[in-house]
Amino acid sequence: PKPVVAIVGRPNVGKSTLFNRLVGNRVAIVEDEPGITRDRLYRDAEWAGRVFTLVDTGGLDFAESGDIPRQVRRQVELAIEEADVILFLVDARAGLTSTDEDTAALLRRTRKPVLLVANKVEDFQRPGQLAEFYRLGLGEPIPVSAAQGMNTGDLLDRLVSVL
Ligand code: GDP
Ligand code: MG
Numbered sequence: 622p623k624p625v626v627a628i629v630g631r632p633n634v635g636k637s638t639l640f641n642r643l644v645g646n647r648v649a650i651v652e653d654e655p656g657i658t659r660d661r662l663y664r665d666a667e668w669a670g671r672v673f674t675l676v677d678t679g680g681l682d683f684a685e686s687g688d689i690p691r692q693v694r695r696q697v698e699l700a701i702e703e704a705d706v707i708l709f710l711v712d713a714r715a716g717l718t719s720t721d722e723d724t725a726a727l728l729r730r731t732r733k734p735v736l737l738v739a740n741k742v743e744d745f746q747r748p749g750q751l752a753e754f755y756r757l758g759l760g761e762p763i764p765v766s767a768a769q770g771m772n773t774g775d776l777l778d779r780l781v782s783v784l
Contacts, residue, residue: 623665624784627676627700629728630710631693631720635740639710639767640664640677643777649677661699668777671784676704690720697724701731706783708776709759713739716750717757725757734783737762738776743769 628636637649644664662677678696700707709728711721728735737757742748742764754762763779765772 624673624705625676625703626666626673626706626708626780626784627678627704628708628710629678629693629697629700629724630712631718631724632679632689634710634712634715635767636679636710637677639708639738639740639765639773640675642767642770642773643675669781671781673706673780673784676700690723693720693724694727697727701727701733705733706780707731707733707735708738708780709735710738710740711754711757711762712741713749713751713754713762713764714741717753721754721757725759729758735759736776736779736783739764740767742766743771745771 628640630636637651640649640662641647644666648664649662664675665672666675678700707728709724737754737759739751739754739762743766745764748764751762751764763776765776
């Protein structure tokens with residue numbers, strides 16, 4: 622069976638943008654307002670001859686309450702259950718938030734590989750708030766720009782090395 626790779630993180634960090642970038646297709650809906658992905662989306666992707674199933678999380682199922690931390694928590698729990706590898710996406714422009722800290726606390730408890738990915742880094746000389754993400758205790762953040770496709774090849778190299 623193909624390994625499952627889930628992208629988790631709070632709304633608006635760029636999960637759907639990264640998903641589209643990695644599957645090489647505009648499938649997921651990118652929201653300009655902090656919002657919720659319409660569905661949990663599954664698509665196969667390939668890198669270096671390895672095929673895996675990528676999951677974009679979000680989910681209107683949990684939007685009713687409008688309680689973002691709770692929705693994110695539920696999505697992370699689902700990802701921990703179903704995924705073989707988790708991409709935890711944070712926003713280097715916005716910096717560390719309390720929802721990121723709660724998410725990291727959940728992810729530190731799983732034995733599955735977690736890659737910490739800091740999105741929206743377009744200028745690698747000035748990588749935003751990258752340093753503060755070390756505090757999450759999930760290793761070195763991998764800077765990328767999902768929108769520009771910067772460093773996503775390095776991310777994919779790291780990903781296939783833990784599949
Ligand atoms: P999601 O809610 O986590 O799925 O986030 P989206 O993919 O819907 O993106 C939220 C917003 O961030 C949109 O306005 C995107 O255009 C923007 N965005 C996503 N990736 C990047 C990036 O790499 N750089 C910048 N500057 N903006 C991005
Ligand atoms: Mg989305």
